[in-house]
Amino acid sequence: MAVRSAWTLFLWEALFPVVVTSVQVQGQVGGSALLMAERPAGFQVREAIWRCLWPSEELLATFFRDSLETLYHSRFLGRAQLHSNLSLELRPLQSGDSGNFSVLLVDKEGRAWTQTLQLKVYDVVPRPVVQVFIATSGDAQPPKTCQVFLSCWAPNISDITYSWRREGTLDLGVEPSGLFVDRQLLRVSLGPGDKGVAYSCIVSNPVSWDLATITPWESCHREAAQGRASYKDALLVAVPVLLLLLLAGISAWRCGPCSGKKKDVCADQVAPETENPLVGLP
Known part of the structure; x- marks a missing residue:
């Protein structure tokens, strides 16, 4: 019965003049979007059909003889709900749900009314x-x-x-x-x-x-504190190095007098001390 209703609405759309309106709907991932089925004043709906037009055309929900039907196999299966006012709710939204949707309404006098809706789903903005x-x-x-x-x-x-x-x-x-x-x-x-x-x-x-x-x-x-810390660290490294170099210079200067001729004088002063124990031997 639902399939027959859908084909009936397609024939209405093809054979009779259709008034088209277009609106934009925004939603966020994880949230919900309500696609409102707006209609002119005094328009008494007898049949309705919701379709997804992009990226591929799919049947989402129908209304026929006071019966709501949303059990069509589509990517929105289990996430689409047709309300009594013929508006379609999609939840929870996914990032790939953006696209164009349409609802075709036929009143009891045979007039057709088509509304297209463009749904744009945005990601939730993270903290920068x-x-x-x-x-x-x-x-x-x-x-x-x-x-x-x-x-x-x-x-x-x-x-x-x-x-x-x-x-x-x-x-x-x-x-x-x-x-x-x-x-x-x-x-x-x-x-x-x-x-x-x-x-x-x-x-x-x-x-x-x-x-x-x-x-x-x-x-x-x-930044300034880090600059001062780096300066102190440099001093802690440089001062010990300078002290070592200074000590090495002093040691080299003290060994300097023992070079050349002065080395013999030092040797002469040491020699008598080593020969004293031999004095007085027969």
């Missing part, structure tokens, strides 16, 4: 990763300032946009002149008065968003 890069300061750099590059990246995601905001101020936005690489890279100049200033990277798509917040001045301070 923010990294801080400290620019090397030169002699021309004003004192006590820190040039910082903030890099933002959301892994394994598409169809997303990046934006930045400066926390704790009335103007939460940032100047476009400091943004690079599709707004994924932000350049800021920090001073001692910016110790508590935080920046947030916001990653979003049409159905979800997430953010990560960081205080860049902490990285500037840590």
Whole structure:
């Protein structure tokens, strides 16, 4: 009976004038999407059929003689539910569910109404990763300032946009002149008065968003502390080496007088001491 109803609706669509409307529906992976079957005022539905048009045409659900049917074998089997108002709900959504759908309605007077819906399923936006890069300061750099590059990246995601905001101020936005690489890279100049200033990277798509917040001045301070530590480590290595070299130089200088002619004098002074025990022998 359901198959006969479907063929009947196909004939209605082929033989009689059809009014077509089109809407867009958005959803996220793991969520649900409600495809609304809109109709003109006074349009009393007698039969209805839902189809998936892409990537292949599949029959999803039908309504015939007050009977709802969704047991058709399709990729949405077990995930499609036809409601009493003839709207089709899909859940849970998968990343490959994006595509075009259509519903054909026929009223009791034989008029046909077709609506196409474009479903776009987006991935859930993950929390972005923010990294801080400290620019090397030169002699021309004003004192006590820190040039910082903030890099933002959301892994394994598409169809997303990046934006930045400066926390704790009335103007939460940032100047476009400091943004690079599709707004994924932000350049800021920090001073001692910016110790508590935080920046947030916001990653979003049409159905979800997430953010990560960081205080860049902490990285500037840590970079400076690491620089001082490296200087102390270098002194700890260099001072013992210098001491060893100094001791080696002193030893070489003390052995110097025992070379050449002065070596004989040293030998003469030692010889009498070795011959004294032989004095007085017969």
